[in-house]
Amino acid sequence: MPPSVDPKKPPQTLMQGNVAVAEAAIRVGCRFFGGYPITPSSEVMMRIAQLLRENNGTFIQMEDEIASICAVIGASWSGAKAMTATSGPGFSLMQEGLGYAYFTETPLVLVDVQRAGPATGQATHVAQGDVMQFKYGSHGDYYPIALAPWSVQELYDLTIRSFNLAEKYRVPVFLATDEAIGHARENIEIYEEFEIVDRVREGEGMPFGHDAPDGVPVMPAFGDGASLMVTGSTHNPQGFRKVDDPDVHNNLVTRLMRKTMDHVDDIVETEEYFLDDAEIAFFAFGISARTAVAAVRRLREKGVKAGLLRTRTLWPFPEKQITEVGKQVRALIVPELNKGMMASVARGYSQAPVHQINKTNGYVLEPEELIEYVEEELS
Amino acid sequence: MTDQKKTQSNGKYQVLIAGEAGQGVIIQGIILAESAVASGAWVTQSARYGAAMRGGVATSDVVISNQPIDFPEVEKPDYMIAISQLTYDKFAVGKREARVVVYDPFFVKPVELEGVTQVGVAATDTAIKVFGGAQASNLIMLAGLAEVTGLVSTKDMIEAIDRNLSKKFRENNIRALEIGKEMAQEAGKGA
Amino acid sequence: MSRAMEKYLREGLAGTAFCPGCGHGILLGAVLRAVDRIGVKKEDLLFVSGIGCAAWIPSPNIGTDTLHTLHGRAVAFATGAKLANPKLKTIVVSGDGDLTSIGGNHLIHAARRNVDLTVICADNQIYGMTGGQTASTTPVGAKSSTDPGGNIYRPFDLCKLVSAAGARYTARYPVTQPRKLIDAIEKALRQDGFTFVDAVSPCPTQFGRRNQMANLKKLYSTVESLCVTPAEAEAMDEETRLHHFAIGEFVA
Numbered sequence: 001m002p003p004s005v006d007p008k009k010p011p012q013t014l015m016q017g018n019v020a021v022a023e024a025a026i027r028v029g030c031r032f033f034g035g036y037p038i039t040p041s042s043e044v045m046m047r048i049a050q051l052l053r054e055n056n057g058t059f060i061q062m063e064d065e066i067a068s069i070c071a072v073i074g075a076s077w078s079g080a081k082a083m084t085a086t087s088g089p090g091f092s093l094m095q096e097g098l099g100y101a102y103f104t105e106t107p108l109v110l111v112d113v114q115r116a117g118p119a120t121g122q123a124t125h126v127a128q129g130d131v132m133q134f135k136y137g138s139h140g141d142y143y144p145i146a147l148a149p150w151s152v153q154e155l156y157d158l159t160i161r162s163f164n165l166a167e168k169y170r171v172p173v174f175l176a177t178d179e180a181i182g183h184a185r186e187n188i189e190i191y192e193e194f195e196i197v198d199r200v201r202e203g204e205g206m207p208f209g210h211d212a213p214d215g216v217p218v219m220p221a222f223g224d225g226a227s228l229m230v231t232g233s234t235h236n237p238q239g240f241r242k243v244d245d246p247d248v249h250n251n252l253v254t255r256l257m258r259k260t261m262d263h264v265d266d267i268v269e270t271e272e273y274f275l276d277d278a279e280i281a282f283f284a285f286g287i288s289a290r291t292a293v294a295a296v297r298r299l300r301e302k303g304v305k306a307g308l309l310r311t312r313t314l315w316p317f318p319e320k321q322i323t324e325v326g327k328q329v330r331a332l333i334v335p336e337l338n339k340g341m342m343a344s345v346a347r348g349y350s351q352a353p354v355h356q357i358n359k360t361n362g363y364v365l366e367p368e369e370l371i372e373y374v375e376e377e378l379s
Numbered sequence: 380m381t382d383q384k385k386t387q388s389n390g391k392y393q394v395l396i397a398g399e400a401g402q403g404v405i406i407q408g409i410i411l412a413e414s415a416v417a418s419g420a421w422v423t424q425s426a427r428y429g430a431a432m433r434g435g436v437a438t439s440d441v442v443i444s445n446q447p448i449d450f451p452e453v454e455k456p457d458y459m460i461a462i463s464q465l466t467y468d469k470f471a472v473g474k475r476e477a478r479v480v481v482y483d484p485f486f487v488k489p490v491e492l493e494g495v496t497q498v499g500v501a502a503t504d505t506a507i508k509v510f511g512g513a514q515a516s517n518l519i520m521l522a523g524l525a526e527v528t529g530l531v532s533t534k535d536m537i538e539a540i541d542r543n544l545s546k547k548f549r550e551n552n553i554r555a556l557e558i559g560k561e562m563a564q565e566a567g568k569g570a
Numbered sequence: 571m572s573r574a575m576e577k578y579l580r581e582g583l584a585g586t587a588f589c590p591g592c593g594h595g596i597l598l599g600a601v602l603r604a605v606d607r608i609g610v611k612k613e614d615l616l617f618v619s620g621i622g623c624a625a626w627i628p629s630p631n632i633g634t635d636t637l638h639t640l641h642g643r644a645v646a647f648a649t650g651a652k653l654a655n656p657k658l659k660t661i662v663v664s665g666d667g668d669l670t671s672i673g674g675n676h677l678i679h680a681a682r683r684n685v686d687l688t689v690i691c692a693d694n695q696i697y698g699m700t701g702g703q704t705a706s707t708t709p710v711g712a713k714s715s716t717d718p719g720g721n722i723y724r725p726f727d728l729c730k731l732v733s734a735a736g737a738r739y740t741a742r743y744p745v746t747q748p749r750k751l752i753d754a755i756e757k758a759l760r761q762d763g764f765t766f767v768d769a770v771s772p773c774p775t776q777f778g779r780r781n782q783m784a785n786l787k788k789l790y791s792t793v794e795s796l797c798v799t800p801a802e803a804e805a806m807d808e809e810t811r812l813h814h815f816a817i818g819e820f821v822a
Binding site: 031032034058060062063064066067068070071072073074075076077078079080082096097100221222223224225226227228229230231232233238239240241 | 580582612613614616618629630633634635636637638639640643646647648649650651652653654655657658675676679
Binding site for chain 2: 005007010012013014124125151180183184185186187287290291293294297363364366367368
């Protein structure tokens with residue numbers, strides 16, 4: 001989907017990451033944004049407020065993040081591609097609505113520009129501390145999709161992909177970015193031609209059921225004459241509440257999880273750098289992967305056989321890819337801006353010992369910190 | 380002076396612009412980054428600052444390269460603009476990484492730094508005198524840096540101004556660039 | 571319910587979940603009659619509700635599009651749905667605890683924005699579904715499962731609250747006066763902008779039983795006896811006023 005960029009021809013546009021999200025969203029067809037101001041995500045809202053006005057869409061600044069996510073869900077059921085953007089404290093407030101969106105199979109995109117937490121923390125400083133909240137933020141069993149861009153260009157690319165996955169699988173999709181990338185300005189190619197996926201509004205079958213155990217049901221909108229019954233209570237394929245039927249509940253929870261888990265190969269995207277002959281490998285996402293790729297190049301110059309597995313998908317977790325790399329290297333190193341969230345998951349799949357490099361002072365990891373770790377701990 | 384111009388062989392230049400929040404550190408970074416994009420380079424610009432709109436250390440990083448940029452922030456600045464004593468002391472003197480430091484004597488009393496080219500550009504004083512306000516000092520400083528380092532051309536900077544700043548002030552902005560360039564040339568003669 | 575309203579009921583219903591004597595069945599009938607008068611096509615009607623007994627008035631009973639949401643959030647969901655498709659006639663029906671306690675902020679902000687919604691509060695002055703706990707509308711002195719000695723805090727005057735926040739129309743009527751209630755809902759539906767009807771709908775199971783009104787006749791006649799005009803209410807001292815229902819239109 002993203003155009004292959006010629007290293008000799010830097011794109012002639014400089015853009016801030018958060019702005020790139022808004023530009024991509026409008027081009028993939030987003031026509032509703034409900035949000036609440038929060039640093040460091042507010043530029044997404046400010047830019048898309050303008051773009052929606054120019055493109056016959058709807059922008060509304062709600063009274064809080066709880067209302068924002070609810071308005072987005074309502075708009076999605078009215079047929080609009082809808083999104084919101086927030087950061088840690090707002091993301092916490094949205095968890096109730098996100099569970100609802102997941103359970104009612106409502107497509108939407110949420111951009112989380114991660115900042116240093118817990119609580120108010122440091123609003124203007126970077127972190128990658130929401131890794132687990134993407135996966136487990138709401139109550140109950142569910143398996144959401146979270147994409148992890150590492151550049152301004154990828155904020156554009158993966159915003160498009162987030163909408164496409166949301167529409168394809170009828171799920172909320174998280175764009176898991178961070179302050180460093182959201183606020184960075186970089187060269188960007190704003191391309192207009194790309195694949196756009198739209199939900200299936202007309203067709204056979206019930207709106208909340210599917211013959212296939214991992215199937216995505218048809219999703220009529222309000223006003224289409226489908227007499228929809230949308231509910232966050234356990235419901236049968238037609239939408240009737242079934243709050244006492246064990247089979248209906250179990251079947252629903254299971255199908256919803258399988259929608260994601262049975263399509264991991266379609267959803268998960270990773271990239272490999274210098275892994276062919278690597279003896280040690282980094283596993284990283286987002287801004288920390290930028291640090292890692294710089295560290296790997298410098299380690300190679302020093303003769304260290306280092307490589308990088310970079311994931312563009314936080315959830316579903318790239319289990320297969322980690323397992324493969326874990327068979328090959330003598331150490332897997334996970335640098336991240338939290339106390340070891342990704343590392344703890346990677347340990348479940350990597351045969352090689354998993355080392356972790358963590359930074360939680362509100363600044364990004366620098367390449368030399370990774371190099372130092374390798375030289376001191378792994379040489 | 381010429382020996383300070385783009386002589387690094389790896390084609391990557393790291394610029395640190397350091398001052399206090401509210402001083403225009405970020406807009407300087409953006410104009411420099413836009414100028415570099417106009418010149419056909421790979422560029423990243425980022426900033427570090429606190430939650431307050433005024434006061435506290437604010438820095439803007441600009442990395443300019445002939446290759447796609449792996450790590451987007453400044454690790455060791457080649458060039459620095461210093462517009463507060465605190466950040467001059469911390470980065471120019473303390474870390475002592477930048478080979479060229481362009482400072483505004485209105486805010487910074489420089490000390491002798493061996494091996495570092497230091498160029499004073501009286502941007503704030505001049506901006507107030509010529510334009511009646513300190514705002515134009517941002518462009519005067521940038522033009523000074525551009526003159527000393529050759530990082531970007533005046534033409535690239537004008538393109539960046541056209542892309543980012545109000546047309547209403549275009550003439551004044553271009554005049555500010557000229558002033559910065561002249562001041563850096565003068566300071567260079569004295570150095 | 572007369573057969574005339576059956577066209578609005580969802581196919582496949584096996585009856586409602588309301589307790590015998592619950593006011594919500596009467597309110598459902600009133601809502602449908604008012605809706606029938608305004609003549610909006612069924613596919614253009616959207617009913618949104620929160621959580622609780624009252625949220626089950628439209629969902630699943632009404633055979634239009636229904637959105638049964640989260641506790642307190644109905645108005646926020648409705649705002650998004652309405653703005654994304656303005657041709658939807660969007661009606662929120664939910665309870666007093668849902669709309670005015672956990673959802674109070676959404677309610678006043680929707681009124682402030684004058685979003686084109688009609689909100690009907692099924693006001694039973696208690697948390698029914700969760701077991702009779704005190705609500706933000708429970709009268710002072712009334713007993714509940716969390717205030718067995720009687721509630722000590724003042725209730726909201728919902729019409730005043732929503733009127734002050736900017737609603738275009740507000741009214742209060744009990745289900746014991748169904749004709750006036752239907753007229754008020756109709757008026758609310760015809761008025762552009764944010765409109766609000768506080769429909770007093772007694773709960774025999776959780777409120778009546780605890781307050782010596784288990785007998786339905788006593789419960790309903792008590793509600794009726796407490797109804798006063800807004801002018802009469804204003805003439806009362808605060809304590810007396812809070813034990814009565816000022817009925818009528820407040821913003822019209």
